[in-house]
Amino acid sequence: MNDKRQLEGGCLCGLVRYRLDGPPSKVACCHCQSCRRASGAPYVAWVTFAKKDVEFAATPPAEYRSSAKATRGHCVRCGTSLTYEHDEHPDQVDITVATLDEPDVLPLACHIWVTHKLPWVKLGDGLPQYAEWRTPDEEGSPGGS
Amino acid sequence: MEYTGGCFCGAIRYRITGEGYDAVNCHCRRCRRSVGAPFVSWVSFRVEEFEYTAGAPAEYESSPGALRAFCSVCGTSLGNRRVDRPEEIVISICSLDQPETVAPGLHIWGSEQLPWVRLADGLPVNANE
Numbered sequence: 163m164n165d166k167r168q169l170e171g172g173c174l175c176g177l178v179r180y181r182l183d184g185p186p187s188k189v190a191c192c193h194c195q196s197c198r199r200a201s202g203a204p205y206v207a208w209v210t211f212a213k214k215d216v217e218f219a220a221t222p223p224a225e226y227r228s229s230a231k232a233t234r235g236h237c238v239r240c241g242t243s244l245t246y247e248h249d250e251h252p253d254q255v256d257i258t259v260a261t262l263d264e265p266d267v268l269p270l271a272c273h274i275w276v277t278h279k280l281p282w283v284k285l286g287d288g289l290p291q292y293a294e295w296r297t298p299d300e301e302g303s304p305g306g307s
Numbered sequence: 308m309e310y311t312g313g314c315f316c317g318a319i320r321y322r323i324t325g326e327g328y329d330a331v332n333c334h335c336r337r338c339r340r341s342v343g344a345p346f347v348s349w350v351s352f353r354v355e356e357f358e359y360t361a362g363a364p365a366e367y368e369s370s371p372g373a374l375r376a377f378c379s380v381c382g383t384s385l386g387n388r389r390v391d392r393p394e395e396i397v398i399s400i401c402s403l404d405q406p407e408t409v410a411p412g413l414h415i416w417g418s419e420q421l422p423w424v425r426l427a428d429g430l431p432v433n434a435n436e
Contacts, residue, residue, distance in 0.1 A: 173340070173343075174337065174340045174341040174367070174375075175367060175369075196315070198401045198406070199314075199315045199383060199401065199402065200315040200382065201342050201382075201383070202342050202347065202383050202384030202399035202401050202402050203342045203344030203345070203346070203347050203348070203399070204332075204346070204347075204348055204400075204401055204406075205345065206344050206345075207344070207345050224382070226316060226380060226382060228315065228316075228381070234381070234382065235382075236377075236381070236382025237382075238379060240367040240369070240377070241341070241365065241367060241375065241378070241379075241382050241383075241384055242341055242342070242382075243342065243382050244343060258343035258344065260339045260343050260344050261340060261343050265345075266421055266422050266423070269423055280401075280406055280407055281410075282407070282428065283426070283428075284427045284428040284429075285425070285426065286425045286426050286427025286428075287423065287424075287425040288425075
């Protein structure tokens with residue numbers, strides 16, 4: 163993977179579009195209850211970027227304060243879950259890998275919050291699984307409510 | 308059987324009194340992009356067995372006659388419906404209060420599955436619907 167590669171993505175309806183211009187973190191799939199409920203999916207794949215490397219075109223995501231320290235962003239017109247930000251990492255933003263125009267170009271590194279994993283989700287990729295979250299310095303993305 | 312569910316923030320709540328059918332994991336591009344996740348799990352119910360008990364979702368017409376429901380406050384994808392199937396509503400399993408109780412029995416749109424999504428559930432995989 164070329165870390166200098168420019169990535170683009172956005173929501174289903176196209177109202178929110180973004181460009182990512184820096185090195186991505188490793189990709190982590192988060193199985194926590196909050197990610198599942200906030201998206202409506204069995205787990206969510208996240209990639210972390212420096213906030214300065216994330217540029218939104220005309221319309222940024224609508225923000226929702228999902229916990230005391232976290233904010234999630236979605237498209238107000240079509241509902242697509244797009245971003246996660248945590249107050250303890252004010253210079254970072256997590257992007258949902260599934261909203262990239264080419265979500266297959268970033269390889270998956272690990273699974274986090276598998277203590278919350280749904281019993282009918284049977285992982286078969288052999289990747290590391292962590293009980294709770296790992297910071298970007300350790301592996302993958304933050305994550306959590 | 309009674310099920311309850313809703314969005315992350317609680318603005319929208321629903322109740323179902325009936326049995327779900329056609330529980331599937333969908334890997335299609337449109338579902339992935341709509342929800343923002345590697346795949347989405349859906350289950351269908353008869354519309355007369357379903358009611359919103361708080362709030363009402365926003366809807367986006369993602370293809371002609373197909374409406375996707377979500378919470379405009381917190382963004383949770385709640386379900387979808389087709390205008391040519393007025394008797395049916397499709398709910399995102401992960402918006403249920405107890406998603407562990409509804410296990411999908413099939414993967415659909417395997418032709419569009421992300422290469423790094425590797426599951427070991429032994430379920431059949433349909434290339435398309």
